[in-house]
Amino acid sequence: MKRSFKSFLAVIAICLxxxxxxxxxxxVTYAATSNLFDYxxxxxxxxxxxxxxxxxxxxxELQFDIVVLTISxxxxxxxxxxxxxxxxxxxxxxxxxxxxxxxxAVDMTRSQVxxxxxxxxxxxxTEYGEEVIYDYILDDMSDGDFxxxxxxxxxxxxxxxxxxxxxxxxxxxxxxxxxxxxYEGVGGGTDPVGPDGPDExxxxxxxxxxxxxxxLAVGAAAGAISSxxxxxxxxxxxxxxxxxxxxxxxSLVLSDRRERFLYSTVAVSPRPNANxxxxxxxxxxxxxxxxxxxxxxxxxxxxxxGGGRKF
Amino acid sequence: xxxLLKYKCPNCGGVLEFDSGTQQMKxxxxxxxxxxxxxxxxxxxxxxxxxxxxxxxxxxGNIWDEEETKGMKVxxxxxxxxxxxxxxxxxxMKxxxxxNPVVMKGNLSGVLKPDLIIPFKIDKRQAKELYHRxxxxxxxxxxxxxxxxxxxxxxxxxxxxxxxxxDVDFDVRFRGTRTRAYAxxxxxxxxxxxxxVNRAGTLAFDQVPVxxxxxxxxxxxxxxxxxxxxxxxxxxxxxxxxxLADKYDVGAEASVSIANARIKSSTEQAVASTVNSYETISVxxxxxxxxxxxxMYALYPVWILNTTYAGERYIFALNGQTGxxxxxxxxxxxxYWKNFFLVGGITAAAVFAGAMxxxxx
Numbered sequence: 154m155k156r157s158f159k160s161f162l163a164v165i166a167i168c169l170x171x172x173x174x175x176x177x178x179x180x181v182t183y184a185a186t187s188n189l190f191d192y193x194x195x196x197x198x199x200x201x202x203x204x205x206x207x208x209x210x211x212x213x214e215l216q217f218d219i220v221v222l223t224i225s226x227x228x229x230x231x232x233x234x235x236x237x238x239x240x241x242x243x244x245x246x247x248x249x250x251x252x253x254x255x256x257x258a259v260d261m262t263r264s265q266v267x268x269x270x271x272x273x274x275x276x277x278x279t280e281y282g283e284e285v286i287y288d289y290i291l292d293d294m295s296d297g298d299f300x301x302x303x304x305x306x307x308x309x310x311x312x313x314x315x316x317x318x319x320x321x322x323x324x325x326x327x328x329x330x331x332x333x334x335x336y337e338g339v340g341g342g343t344d345p346v347g348p349d350g351p352d353e354x355x356x357x358x359x360x361x362x363x364x365x366x367x368x369l370a371v372g373a374a375a376g377a378i379s380s381x382x383x384x385x386x387x388x389x390x391x392x393x394x395x396x397x398x399x400x401x402x403x404s405l406v407l408s409d410r411r412e413r414f415l416y417s418t419v420a421v422s423p424r425p426n427a428n429x430x431x432x433x434x435x436x437x438x439x440x441x442x443x444x445x446x447x448x449x450x451x452x453x454x455x456x457x458x459g460g461g462r463k464f
Numbered sequence: 465x466x467x468l469l470k471y472k473c474p475n476c477g478g479v480l481e482f483d484s485g486t487q488q489m490k491x492x493x494x495x496x497x498x499x500x501x502x503x504x505x506x507x508x509x510x511x512x513x514x515x516x517x518x519x520x521x522x523x524x525g526n527i528w529d530e531e532e533t534k535g536m537k538v539x540x541x542x543x544x545x546x547x548x549x550x551x552x553x554x555x556x557m558k559x560x561x562x563x564n565p566v567v568m569k570g571n572l573s574g575v576l577k578p579d580l581i582i583p584f585k586i587d588k589r590q591a592k593e594l595y596h597r598x599x600x601x602x603x604x605x606x607x608x609x610x611x612x613x614x615x616x617x618x619x620x621x622x623x624x625x626x627x628x629x630x631d632v633d634f635d636v637r638f639r640g641t642r643t644r645a646y647a648x649x650x651x652x653x654x655x656x657x658x659x660x661v662n663r664a665g666t667l668a669f670d671q672v673p674v675x676x677x678x679x680x681x682x683x684x685x686x687x688x689x690x691x692x693x694x695x696x697x698x699x700x701x702x703x704x705x706x707x708l709a710d711k712y713d714v715g716a717e718a719s720v721s722i723a724n725a726r727i728k729s730s731t732e733q734a735v736a737s738t739v740n741s742y743e744t745i746s747v748x749x750x751x752x753x754x755x756x757x758x759x760m761y762a763l764y765p766v767w768i769l770n771t772t773y774a775g776e777r778y779i780f781a782l783n784g785q786t787g788x789x790x791x792x793x794x795x796x797x798x799x800y801w802k803n804f805f806l807v808g809g810i811t812a813a814a815v816f817a818g819a820m821x822x823x824x825x
Contacts, residue, residue: 364819372812396726409664
């Protein structure tokens, strides 16, 4: 899989070189400042153009690259993280000697999203910060509103970088964060109350309508099951792929039976504890800061906490 | 010239590296840990994996005596191409497979004589009863279909089958897994261990049938199996009196692929039943060699009924020995939707009433 991704990167690199050689100067400049790579086609042309310009402007302002990459490869979370790191490194993203920035990688095939940070991004977006970002964007992604999700991602990263530069990076001990108007509180105990005040619950009419809709859905399912069962009784012709009826009874004789251990793999998942549950954000371990790992190009990266998220 | 020895990871195919810490081979791509000795043995096995040798030695069928074919004629259907053997007195016959008229082609010649025949045990009255029983309890069967069927045109046909016998010498390698779960203060771990499980031995198959007629669907004939071969008789033309016989047009050689596939699949399944104590097993490689592989040519008794409904042709087959009846039936769309709305409506009303009662309480 890594090899195929390297081939993929090589193709992209060749394409970028060819574009640089063949396109007019204005377009070369645009390509060099592009921060959106929507290979999976999650945005329409207008949304992509707006977002790309927005990401590029914010990155320029912050001197901190904010990149969005979408693919449809069906990678595991580890491979998605590795591919995001390679993409970031090989395409020369990042400001300053430490290549400050962050990339949000989305794999549409497995509905998976992961963050990868570099340079100052490792300090600015802690593992807790990653959980906050996921909480903000996953609902929109589940609803298919990717433009909104990417804008929220950009907005939160912008704030995180500003706060971190003031010496106060968002982490587990940051009180009362977050406080965006569109934040509805994904399980957190410190969420702001929305502008509409406390929830008074559905009215009797709404409850009856909901019950009616639910009853219709159950009825439709029951009707489909009953009709399907009766319909299946009309089909009696089925090909046989076995010859079990023709095995000579008692003829199975084993002359050799060997069993040999080959290899083992270990899947690791963080263990939730009571403190994590009280914090509300995500399922990751409650670790301050960010664990750093080295990408295949030798560049240190953060991110990938909890193996990313599904949406 | 020195040669660099490379081992592939049995999990992902990546090139393994030796890990001096654990003294084992480690895959840098999927993190699998592989035992050096096991790897070497496994690698040897992969190199020595033999292909299937599913060879059939003895050919089926005999040669007709001139006396036996006297009075036997071949009739051909211009519509489906089916060739029927019947006596020369058969009159105004219709093709049992497509219900179109057949015409006499000539004397029976150039085909093999069957080795065996299973005589009909189910007569026409019983066949009609069984057919009616087949239609019973089918709520979605269009009523007009029952009324319009041409049940009296049910035809008794001896269908040609090739019967394959062999002793199988097998080597099967499975991939088995066992898992172990454990935890420390920070993480949960699931360790999956993979094993190569080998079995070798022998297994015998008798009279695996493959129909030798291209006019009738293989799956239809497979659906009326099994026939009881113990009641088979050495072939005599007398058994054909009053019946039609389909002339085979798919030879034994062309039929072996179907028999081979069924034998291979059943061998793997039978051997898998000897592998215990694994959570999952899957066949990684199997090698079958046939000893004493031989084929026989037999005629099996089948009642065939053709009918047409709403422009579609429906064909039913009834095992003339056991009475097993098969044939896909059409679906009445009105009955389907009537049932859907009736069951769905009653269920929805009951669920809604229950929800309302719960709210009021």
